[in-house]
Amino acid sequence: xxxxxxxxxxxxxxxxxxxxxxxxxxxxxxxxxxxxxxxxxxxxxxxxxxxxxxxxxxxxxxxxxxxxxxxxxxxxxxxxxxxxxxxxxxxxxxxxxxxxxxxxxxxxxxxxxx
Amino acid sequence: xxxxxxxxxxxxxxxxxxxxxxxxxxxxxxxxxxxxxxxxxxxxxxxxxxxxxxxxxxxxxxxxxxxxxxxxxxxxxxxxxxxxxxxxxxxxxxxxxxxxxxxxxxxxxxxxxxxx
Numbered sequence: 511x512x513x514x515x516x517x518x519x520x521x522x523x524x525x526x527x528x529x530x531x532x533x534x535x536x537x538x539x540x541x542x543x544x545x546x547x548x549x550x551x552x553x554x555x556x557x558x559x560x561x562x563x564x565x566x567x568x569x570x571x572x573x574x575x576x577x578x579x580x581x582x583x584x585x586x587x588x589x590x591x592x593x594x595x596x597x598x599x600x601x602x603x604x605x606x607x608x609x610x611x612x613x614x615x616x617x618x619x620x621x622x623x624x
Numbered sequence: 625x626x627x628x629x630x631x632x633x634x635x636x637x638x639x640x641x642x643x644x645x646x647x648x649x650x651x652x653x654x655x656x657x658x659x660x661x662x663x664x665x666x667x668x669x670x671x672x673x674x675x676x677x678x679x680x681x682x683x684x685x686x687x688x689x690x691x692x693x694x695x696x697x698x699x700x701x702x703x704x705x706x707x708x709x710x711x712x713x714x715x716x717x718x719x720x721x722x723x724x725x726x727x728x729x730x731x732x733x734x735x736x737x738x739x740x
Contacts, residue, residue: 551731
């Protein structure tokens, strides 16, 4: 079952902030965030793991609410280079571990204008 | 380090044919995952291989299969192609034992498959 992302699209001016949300109806082991620019491969932004561990790029901020099975990606002081489609991917908690099966949301299209 | 490479980059096939796509992961990565990306369905997980073993499989018909070799290179095969198989097929590799569930995935540029 796919996680649900909101909003579906965001339009910003440079310097503005945005929040992209990702929610799941199933218990999560981890939440992953990727950005994909048009015609390019997805690029890793961050992983948030159950228990509080985070791995990712310093300039990216995100949260993971384990009780609500929700994650949010915070984009502050946006730049033109932030434009692209943002995907959250979830790995569901199943028994002890769950290897490698990422289920991606539909994506959020972010457009930053000068 | 060289990134993930996929060949071919573009492919045109007709219905009923079969196709094999290849992926070379980043050196040292033993986990390789495959995804199908279409405008309507987004990014969908196909399968993940680790040390030549399939660890996870997505909800795709048996026409979609894959394998991994001892050097971690991976191939995926689609038999009896249908129009709906037209998509961008992405391969991603990850370091470590847990692969993409715990670590960053590095995506290749993809193979654009068109089925006529």
